[in-house]
Every structure is written in C-alpha cells, then in structure tokens.
Amino acid sequence: MEMFQSGDKQQGRDPHGFFSPAGRALGGLVGPRVKWLVVVVAILVSGAAFAFAGEPEAVSTTAASLPDSAEAAQVNALREKLPSSGVTPAIVVYKAASGEVDVKAVEASRDRGVAAVKQWAPGAGDQGASGAPAGSGGAPAGAIPPQLSADKGTALVIVPLKADLPDGANSDAVAALRSAVREGLPAGLTATVTGGPAFGADIGAVFEGADIRLLGATAAVVAVLLLITYRSPWLWLVPLTVVGTGDQVASKALTVLSRISDVRADGAVTGITSVLVFGAGTNYALLLIARYREELRRTEDRHEAMRAALRSAAPAILASGGTVTLALLSLGLADDPFARSLGYAGALGIVVALLYALLVLPAAMVLFGRRLFWPFVPRVGTLDPSHAGVWRRLGDAVTGRPVVVAVSSVAVLVVLALGGLSLSVGQSPNEQFLKKPEAVVGQEQLAAAFPAGTSEPATIITKASAAGAVTEAAKGVDGVKDVRQAGGDDRLVELSAVLDASPGTTKAFDQVKALRAAVHAVPGADALVGGSDAEALDAKTTADRDRVVLFPLILGIVVVVLLLLLRSVVAALVLVTTVVATYVASLGASWFAFQHLLDYPPLAVSTPLLAFLFLVALGVDYNIFVATRAREEASEGAPAREAIVRALAVTGGVITSAGILLAAVFAVLGVLPLVQLAQIGVIVGFGVLLDTLVVRSILVPALVSLLGERFWWPSHPTGGRPVRA
Secondary structure, X not given: OOOOOOHHHOOXXXXXXXXXXXXXXXXXXXXXXXXXXXXXXXXXXXXXXXXXXXXXOOOOOOOOOOOOOOHHHHHHHHHOOOOOOOEEEEEEEEEEOOOOOOHHHHHHHHHHHHHHOHHHOOOOOOHHHHOOOOOOOOOOOOOOOOEEOOOOOEEEEEEEEEOOOOHHHHHHHHHHHHHHHHOOOOOOEEEEEEEHHHHHHHHHHHHOOHHHHHHHHHHHHHHHHHHHHHOOOOOOHHHXXXXXXXXXXXXXXXXXXXXXXXXXXXXXXXXXXXXXXXHHHHHHHHHHHHHHHHHHOOOOOHHHHHHHHHHHHHHHHHHHHHHHHHHHHHHHHOOOHHHHHHHHHHHHHHHHHHHHHHHHHHHHHHHHOHHHHOOOOOOOOOOOHHHHOHHHHHHHHHXXXXXXXXXXXXXXXXXXXXXXXXXXXXXXXXXXXXXXXXXXXXXXXHHHHOOOOOOOOEEEEEEHHHHHXXXXXXXXXXXXXXXXXXXXXXXXXXXXXXXXXXXXXXXXXXXXXXXXXHHHOOOOOOOEEEOHHHHHHHHHHHHHHHHHHHHHHHHHHHHHHHHHHHOEHHHHHHHHHHHHHHHHHHHHHHHHHHHHHHOOOOEOOOHHHHHHHHHHHHHHHHHHHHHHHHHHHHHOOOOHHHHHHHHHHHHHHHHHHHHHHHHHHHHHHHHOOEHHHHHHHHHHHHHHHHHHHHHHHHHHHHHHHHHHHHHHOEOOOOOOOOOOO
16 A cells, blocks of 8 residues: 555545535536636636725724723713714924923914814814813914923923824824924924824824735745745746735725725734735645645646645645634624724635635646646656655654653743743833834823823713712822813713823723722712723723633634544644643743843733734644644554654645745734734744644644544544554
8 A cells, every 4th residue: 555645545534524525526626627717717706806896994093992882982972972072182292402492482383283284173272172281371263272391391282183084184184283383493392293193193104005015025925935945936926826816805805895894994904814815825825735746746637636635635724714714703702893803804814815725726736737846846656755854754753752752842832931921911002113103202202291191181971960079079089180171061071180190001090990980989970981091991801801702712613623624532622732832832932022132012902812813723724734634644544653753744844834934924014013013923923933843843743642542532533444553
C-alpha cells in the first residue's frame, strides 16, 4: 500500500465526517468545460459588484460604541429632545509662551473661528448649548467669552458645532476652525483645537486613504511570501489575483450591507475585514494548492488531481471557514455596536473568501495545467520531498520523547503567559493614537491649566422639578468642581458637572460612579449621568459583559465544529485547550512587549475579545488542517503516533507558510496609526506564529503520541479494523 494515499482511496471510515459531501460536490466543478463557466461567472459577478455597489453608508467616528441600554446612551438620547440638543463643543486652547495671554488677540481669533464655521454651527451664540463653564467679560454677538486659567497663561474658547455632522463635514469644520483661529496670532501665542469634534476629525485623518495603504501593504506582503513559498515566477499570481478580487468583492458587499442594516462600515471595520479576507483566503489557497500539487504526483489528469485535492482539502477548509464565520457571527450577541458590526462584516468577508478559494481558485488553477508550477513541476511518480524532509524528522524527534517535549512546551507557554499578570484594559481618548495629534496636545494643555474635566464635563439629565436637589447632590460629590445648568425645558434640565480627574482614568470612573449614586438617590428626579467619562465607563462595563458571554460561546462553536469534523471528543478538547493556551500566552507576551518595549497604553476595552476570537477561530485552523490529515492516515490503519508524524511531514511546510503569512498580514494593521489596531495586530500575529511554530508543530504531536489511540475516542478512524503496529 502506498504510504500517502489520496482521500478517495481510504479503506476505513470517511475521515472528513460531516463536510465530506461538500468536498465531493466541489470536485465536480473543475471539469474541462465547467471550469471555463466558473471563471466566466466569477468575472461577471466580480464586475457587477465593482460597478453597482456604490459607496458605504456614512457614519460618524465620534459616536460612542454603546448599547441603547447604557446610561450614557440614554443621556445622549434625552439630550436630543432638549432645545440645546444637536450641538457639541469644539474647544480652542490659547497658550502664551511666557506671561499672560493677550485677551484681545484671543477674542479676535475667536471671532474669526466663529465666522469660519458658521455653516456647521447653528446656535453659536447660545452659551448653554456648549455645556461649557461660563467666562467673564463681554463678548460680541455669536461668540462665547474666553475663560482664563488661574495664572492667565492659558485661555479656552468654546465654538459650538452641530453634533450630527458626518465624518467629512466634521473634518471640514475642524480644519476651517484650526486655520481661522491661527491666522494673525501674535508671536508667542499658539492656538490648538481639541474637544469631541477635533478628536473625530483626527480619527478621520487616520483613515484618510487608509484603504489604499492597507490594500497595497497587504497585497505586497502576500505577494512576497507567496513568491518565496512557491519559488515560481507566475504561480503566485493566481492565488493573489483570486484572493485580491475576493477582497474587493467583500468590500463592495460590505458597502451594500451597511446600507440595508445597522452595520457600520467605518475605517476600523473595513480594515480588519480586509485583513481577514486576505489572511484567511490566502491560507485556504495555500492548503488547496499544496494538496493539488501532491495529487499531481499521483495523477496524470490535472482535472482528476484537482477533484481529489478538493475531496481531501475542501472539508478541512470548510470546517476552518465555518468556525471563523460562526465565531464572528456570535459577535451579533455582543452589546458593543462596534463588535457587532465587525462580526457581521467579518463573517461576510470570510464567506466571500471561502467562495473564491473553493470555487474560483480551483477552476483558475486547472486552466494552466502543470506548467504553472515551473520550474518545480510535479511529475507523476515523483516522491513528494516533504514526506522525508525536516518536518518528518521533527515529528519523529517530538514523538520519540513526548513527555519531555510536552512539559517543555507547556512551560514555555506558562512563562509567556506570566507577562500578562499586570494586564490593564481601558484607554483614555488621549491614548488611542500612535502619533499624538493636535486634539491630544490641546487636551494635555487644558489638563495642565484647568480642572482636568473642564474640556469633557459630565452631563446630568434630570426632571426640571428636581433640578435644584440634583444640583446640590452633585455638588456634594467628592471631586466635582462645579455644577451649572447647561440647557433644558419645562420637563427636563441638563446640568454640566466639571470633575477634577483626568478624562478616561480610574479616578474619573470612580467619580462618575459616585456622581451617579448621588443623583440616583434624589427622589423623583430620574436623574442620569452621561458625558465622555460616563461613556468610557459604560463601554468598559459593556466589554466586560461581552467577554463573559462570548468567550464560552466562541469556544463552544469551535468544539462543535471539531466534533463534526473529527468525531472525537478527546481530539476536540485537546485542540481547543491548546488554542486557548496560545491566546493566554500571546496576550501575556504582547502585554510585556507593550509595557517594556513599545511603550503602548492599556488595551482598548474591546481588544481582549477581538484578539480571543481571531486567535481561537483562526488559530484552530492549523490544528484542523493537521488533525484532518492525521485522521486520513489513521483511517488507513496507521497508529496515532505515526498518523500525526505523517500529517506533520506532509502539512508542516504549507501550514508554516500559511501561519507566517497570516501573522504578517495582521501586522499590516500597523500602517493605521491607531493603538488598538496595532495592539490587535501584535497579539494575533504573535499568537499565530506561536501556534504555528510551537503548538501545532511540537505540543500537539507530543500530546497525540502520549494519548495514543485514545486521541480518537469515541470514533476511531479505522471503524473497528485493527491498527497496524
């Protein structure tokens, strides 16, 4: 019997379980005539997507990612019903190089700024609309008097803007304001624009042209790694073209989805989705092409070789893609709107990647025949060099001393995990950028000269009849520097409370909690507390809840898919456990690097969940690929130890290439200068490498060798036939 038989020659049970019929069906789409039809249909569908999808629904980057049930979200909803609703303050900070600021120059600059943004700022002369502390002195109509710091070396001016401006208009308004307030300033006096609109504009600037930069960097990384993997001048072009087209079709499909649903197609969502499509799609292509090349060494007919490759590889690819898709869809149960949008968008992208990898790529590959692999053309009867190469030797070495190898591997994971003992979650608005933009500079200048919460006061909404009692209760809270009315009507009143804690800090969250407790206790007030710190606190609470709900759900999805594919409880639990260990180790090692090497701030509140999803769902892919091949070998009667060594020998090279490629693709997120995306890229990228090089290559074979035939319990691949010694 040939040691490495294709999937259609197995004598035991079908090793691919639930997914086998799909593999056989896909094999029927690569016939001599059908392949052309598939390619033509793919071209037409892709062209239609490019032509008719249009532009995504515009969204505001300043909107908080909160569920409607969050208290801060309820405050925002109530504010919209008040006469002062629809206005948000842009803050201009004037700072003198030495001595006191020139008040007349500040007022003149303010007037230029107010005039420059008039079209974006209704009610610019309404002080209450700003929610800002009142200053002193007279002011021209349509302007708010400047407020001076205690040493009079810094002044702030409020310029109200519409709160519901889309990204483009908000950026235009902030740019016009920044230009106008700086014009004609005397030497030694600077003007910096900060506040919510400025942060939104600076985030928008981060993503300006980001899709082009991200696509270019991703395509370049994939092209280089495919060229190194295949060492062929043109083979790499086929998977890159197919996956790249799939990425653009997924982007257009996301555009349509954003129009007909609540999915937000902002820069972060589209960027991560593109990385998922490129990373997963290329991984699927690598696995399929490797199996196709293996079959070309057995079969003269390239169409039959591709059919055999699909029968063997498609079930594992479908299981892998299904795991990622279902895990992403589980984010639909998250309270965090950003996580929900990313879940639906990512699931859509993975489905498109699967379609192009399993339908379009096989047809495109057989169009060109064996010459596509030149100069390393696979010939019938030649031995696949991977069968006796470095991966075979590694497998023999690992399974020869499984106890030592397993203990050593676990020790490495534990040491890496220890780096996360001091893990901190929760970024302030000032910490979300890799490069400090103007909005952050202005915020720091404000914090140095005024009470820390001046620029982002807490907002209290209460019944008008209880406004006085609520004001007194708020003033009695430790850390509250000032409380005053900022708007309202005969039903509801809006109060503005300045805190002395820096925005986004633990102290600020504690003060918000104390403020909420105080105003909630006022009888009949129905008071609620919102504002930027309250939104950040509610976002953290939301993220904590989502982790508690979704971590076990994602693990459950992975276990079910593994059970359907492998029909082994032991194998499923072992593989899931190793992937979770990889996540914990990668999180610890990455946090150590963030603290001691990269000087990054704490993780964003949604980062642990997203990193867990990507690492568990994508990381289990490689275990699926090697375990599926091991089950094939075991179905021919090979003992568990020999089966896993053979699987490692055959899949080691291609899976390692796939892991390196996926890690590199996630690292590309670093071209977008947001700390959260860079952190996700590092955690997932390092985790994929760890899973590829240590867990899948060393730890899993050692564990299979230790467990022996029990690894397949309760459904052995031989179906009851004796296992060869």
